Amino acid sequence: MFRFISISAIFIFLWVSAVWAGGEGITDIAVTQSNNELMVSAVYQGGFTAEIKNEIINGISREFFYYIVLHRVISNWLDAEKISMTIKYTVKYDALKNQFLVIKSTGGSREEQVFDSYDEMVGWVSRIERISLTPIKALSRNHKYYVSIKAEIKAGELPFLLRYLLFFIPYSEFSTAWADSGEFMVKDFK
Numbered sequence: 001m002f003r004f005i006s007i008s009a010i011f012i013f014l015w016v017s018a019v020w021a022g023g024e025g026i027t028d029i030a031v032t033q034s035n036n037e038l039m040v041s042a043v044y045q046g047g048f049t050a051e052i053k054n055e056i057i058n059g060i061s062r063e064f065f066y067y068i069v070l071h072r073v074i075s076n077w078l079d080a081e082k083i084s085m086t087i088k089y090t091v092k093y094d095a096l097k098n099q100f101l102v103i104k105s106t107g108g109s110r111e112e113q114v115f116d117s118y119d120e121m122v123g124w125v126s127r128i129e130r131i132s133l134t135p136i137k138a139l140s141r142n143h144k145y146y147v148s149i150k151a152e153i154k155a156g157e158l159p160f161l162l163r164y165l166l167f168f169i170p171y172s173e174f175s176t177a178w179a180d181s182g183e184f185m186v187k188d189f190k
Contacts, residue, residue: 026149026179033189037132038139040068040181044126044151047174052153053118056093056100064089064125065152070133073144073183082145083134089125106131139186147181 024046032039044066056062066087071079090103100121104111115121128149139145153174 024174025176026151029147029149029179029181031147031181031184032130033136034130036136038070038134038136039130040128040133040147040149041130042066042128042149042179044128044176047151047153047176048122048126055155056091057095057118059093059095060155061090061092063154064091065154066128067150067152068128068131068133069148071146071148072140073146079146082139085131085133087128087131091121091125136186136189141186144183144185146183148178149181150178151176 025044026042027045028041028043030041032041044064047064052062068085068087069081070083072082073079085107088105090105092101092103093099094101098116100115100118102113102115102121102125104113113124115124133147151174155173
């Protein structure tokens with residue numbers, strides 16, 4: 001019996017180590033306060049594969065989504081979802097100019113950036129920098145909260161002719177697991 005438990009423990013340890021070593025997912029989640037707003041920052045690692053790079057350079061636009069959810073901790077029950085938002089990046093490659101156009105949509109705002117290099121574009125798309133989630137006054141001072149973030153990559157719109165000619169080619173889609181920040185209280189920011 002002891003031998004069975006030992007072998008099982010080793011397999012579980014190796015499996016968990018392999019999952020953690022995968023390197024793909026959301027890391028470095030930081031929740032801060034600025035100008036009475038709850039701000040969130042995070043980094044997405046490992047999702048920009050050579051296959052995705054080739055698809056973008058060959059004219060297939062890609063859409064990168066970040067789903068952000070603020071939860072209120074409820075003891076001995078399911079945590080309550082307080083606020084959620086989606087950040088969408090649309091990446092297109094212009095072969096004539098040799099540039100990457102990235103459109104970032106957050107709620108009602110839209111921002112465009114042009115990059116000359118793939119690595120610069122990846123650096124910008126893979127970071128969530130101080131996104132305003134909610135006003136601090138909308139949160140209770142006596143409750144604990146945490147932020148969950150998930151990233152997803154989808155194929156965007158194909159160019160007009162390729163849409164009909166290449167209908168049978170599967171395009172890469174990736175999704176990470178939810179990553180959680182540490183628990184915090186509003187009074188921690190004062």
